Amino acid sequence: MYDMAIIWDWIAFSVRWLHVITAMAWIGASFYFIALDLMLKPNKALPEGAYGEEWEVHGGGFYHTVKYLVAPAEMPEHLTWHKWQSYMTWISGAALLMIVYWVGGELFLIDPSKADLALWQGILISGGSLTIGWLAYDQLCKSKLGESPTVLMLILFAILVVMSWGYNQIFTGRAALLHLGAFTATIMTGNVFFQIMPNQRIVVADLKAGRTPDAKYGKIAKLRSTHNNYLTLPVVFLMLSNHYPLAFGTEYAWLIASLIFLTGVTIRHYFNTMHRTGKGPNWTWLATAVLMIAIAYLSTFSATESYEEAEARVMTPYEEKFASSEKFEDAYYAVVGNCSMCHAREPSWDGMHWAPKGVILETEADVARHAEQIYLQAGRTHAMPPPNAIEMDNEARAMIVAWIKDVRQNDG
Numbered sequence: 001m002y003d004m005a006i007i008w009d010w011i012a013f014s015v016r017w018l019h020v021i022t023a024m025a026w027i028g029a030s031f032y033f034i035a036l037d038l039m040l041k042p043n044k045a046l047p048e049g050a051y052g053e054e055w056e057v058h059g060g061g062f063y064h065t066v067k068y069l070v071a072p073a074e075m076p077e078h079l080t081w082h083k084w085q086s087y088m089t090w091i092s093g094a095a096l097l098m099i100v101y102w103v104g105g106e107l108f109l110i111d112p113s114k115a116d117l118a119l120w121q122g123i124l125i126s127g128g129s130l131t132i133g134w135l136a137y138d139q140l141c142k143s144k145l146g147e148s149p150t151v152l153m154l155i156l157f158a159i160l161v162v163m164s165w166g167y168n169q170i171f172t173g174r175a176a177l178l179h180l181g182a183f184t185a186t187i188m189t190g191n192v193f194f195q196i197m198p199n200q201r202i203v204v205a206d207l208k209a210g211r212t213p214d215a216k217y218g219k220i221a222k223l224r225s226t227h228n229n230y231l232t233l234p235v236v237f238l239m240l241s242n243h244y245p246l247a248f249g250t251e252y253a254w255l256i257a258s259l260i261f262l263t264g265v266t267i268r269h270y271f272n273t274m275h276r277t278g279k280g281p282n283w284t285w286l287a288t289a290v291l292m293i294a295i296a297y298l299s300t301f302s303a304t305e306s307y308e309e310a311e312a313r314v315m316t317p318y319e320e321k322f323a324s325s326e327k328f329e330d331a332y333y334a335v336v337g338n339c340s341m342c343h344a345r346e347p348s349w350d351g352m353h354w355a356p357k358g359v360i361l362e363t364e365a366d367v368a369r370h371a372e373q374i375y376l377q378a379g380r381t382h383a384m385p386p387p388n389a390i391e392m393d394n395e396a397r398a399m400i401v402a403w404i405k406d407v408r409q410n411d412g
Helices: 006-041 086-102 119-142 147-170 173-209 216-243 253-277 283-298 307-312 317-323 328-339 364-368 371-380 394-410
Strands: 050-058 060-069
Touching: 006 060, 006 216, 006 253, 060 328, 086 119, 086 173, 119 147, 119 173, 119 328, 147 173, 147 216, 147 253, 147 307, 173 216, 173 253, 216 253, 253 283, 307 364, 317 364, 317 394, 328 364, 328 371, 364 371, 371 394
Parallel strands: none
Antiparallel strands: 050 060
């Protein structure tokens, strides 16, 4: 029964793989169309209603693309819709969030040193915040603010800063940044599903019926697509952040995440301008470098509780379940003896300043909290510790396996 941990980890891996693949497809298509839009050039010889054209060469052939600002005079026989990349990215991402941060919420979602929450409360905040975030953003876009894109973007940035701070008050560092990414990605997919695609369907229906489509639908889609364009790069950073304690294991993780959204603006502004004019504003690279230096500085302020605080903290029910096993003491000393030189609040390994992935294994509560990961990384596999760091003997690994097996049997 305890091997379900391996099966579950492979399920998470498979869903993560799907998520990465679909995200690459969505981001690639999004960046291409934004660049194409900006590179379009007028031509008096174009058909009526055509806005501009662009010639491209790729894969041994030439492509001639013509864009109609609202719609062509009649419905084309074949029409390709670009939507499933977005939908599948969000669906796979939502599934991955549930697998890692809901099912594994005792470890990855809830931080008992920040907020005394039950797992169900953390899950409710997790899912509810994504839903409420989209609804609030959508109403802002539909208000008169939609006619002032710059003001709307500044308000959206303020909302993201508040959400970044709020998530960091209740969730673990990695969960906080991941949820901010999911919050933003939900807005992006919501734009596609609830606004861009329905408006496109209205235009198609008008063409089929012989009516002249209203230009307002294209304007709405353009606003939402622009938002998605500037939000894409920060979302990618946030999705990768859970691998880097420098991003999430700091007191100012919420501020780091906020500044990353500004780098998304500076980088995209450079490429958008370059696509439109043939030359990008070089000041954006300096601005981005300054922001990244500030982020690197902020990452040096650790948010990890001290050893004394960790020792004094009462174990959570989840930690207590693993620490109460008769096999725990042997497993605990096996872990501390082989892992704590790196996985410590102040690692003793030369040149290492932060515990890998923010995983700390010093106190009994630390080890109990990470029981499942220890089992997979050092019990069932030899992934940890690295062979060039220390050679963990089979007896120590067997103690870890026996510990988890005992917990599973006692758990029923």
